[in-house]
Amino acid sequence: MWLPGHLALSALVILPFIELVASKRIVNLFQALAFLFFFSIFPDFLHIGELRILTHSFLGLSISVVVIILLIWKLSGIDRFLVSIAIIASGLHLIGDLLFGHCYLLFPFTMDYFSFNNFNTLLDMRTELLLFILMLPFLILVLKKAKSQTGSINFSPKQRYVALVILLLFMLMNIIQMIVFFRMNVQHDPTLTSISLLFTYPVILFFSALIAIRIRRKAFWEDTPKL
Numbered sequence: 001m002w003l004p005g006h007l008a009l010s011a012l013v014i015l016p017f018i019e020l021v022a023s024k025r026i027v028n029l030f031q032a033l034a035f036l037f038f039f040s041i042f043p044d045f046l047h048i049g050e051l052r053i054l055t056h057s058f059l060g061l062s063i064s065v066v067v068i069i070l071l072i073w074k075l076s077g078i079d080r081f082l083v084s085i086a087i088i089a090s091g092l093h094l095i096g097d098l099l100f101g102h103c104y105l106l107f108p109f110t111m112d113y114f115s116f117n118n119f120n121t122l123l124d125m126r127t128e129l130l131l132f133i134l135m136l137p138f139l140i141l142v143l144k145k146a147k148s149q150t151g152s153i154n155f156s157p158k159q160r161y162v163a164l165v166i167l168l169l170f171m172l173m174n175i176i177q178m179i180v181f182f183r184m185n186v187q188h189d190p191t192l193t194s195i196s197l198l199f200t201y202p203v204i205l206f207f208s209a210l211i212a213i214r215i216r217r218k219a220f221w222e223d224t225p226k227l
Helices: 003-022 029-040 042-046 051-055 058-076 080-099 122-147 157-186 192-223
Strands: none
Touching: 003 029, 003 080, 003 122, 003 157, 003 192, 029 042, 029 080, 029 122, 029 157, 029 192, 042 051, 042 058, 042 080, 042 157, 051 058, 058 080, 058 157, 122 192, 157 192
16 A cells, blocks of 8 residues: 555544544644654555565564654653554554555564555555545644644643654655655556546645644744743
8 A cells, every 4th residue: 555545544543533532631733643644654664675574564563663652752752642643553554555465464473474455556546545535624624623722832842843753754755655656657657546646645745744834833932932
């Protein structure tokens, strides 16, 4: 599954969860969205040769997520809500690749892989487009609520900078995958489906930039001395 499908699958599950938690206590929605975006594609940061097997297995992904969560906790602190987003989003990534691709779920106990459908097929791309279209209204609603949020001042600048860094990493991955997708599916043999899915990348980049700007703006003002 490509990045748009992974993000959409995670968002459709997690955005209602974010809304539910945010209605009961103060939640930095921009921070939550940064964690959602990053961890929805986190396993693909090691999508290099045999390293992919590590992050596309239960044990390997669990260890990787724990290491990243501990690192974030050491740098800025992290609450259970964000930990839950990280675990759910990264786990849904495996489900996405299980649906369209393959996962070495039981590695290192066996090198057998599991798969329901082939990756990068017409069915795959159309499914990802559908998931993305279904996700957009929910994402826009959460962004509108986040824009009017006033309780986010309770979060430290360090937490905002961590959120900004992981979001920038997501944006970098988005650009890299967009280039790879273009070369594989659009450059030589474009179809309406592949072109449509290609356009989801700049849309995702746009929303990511909006979130990043909001996080950076708040972090800047929180660090600025009061006159």
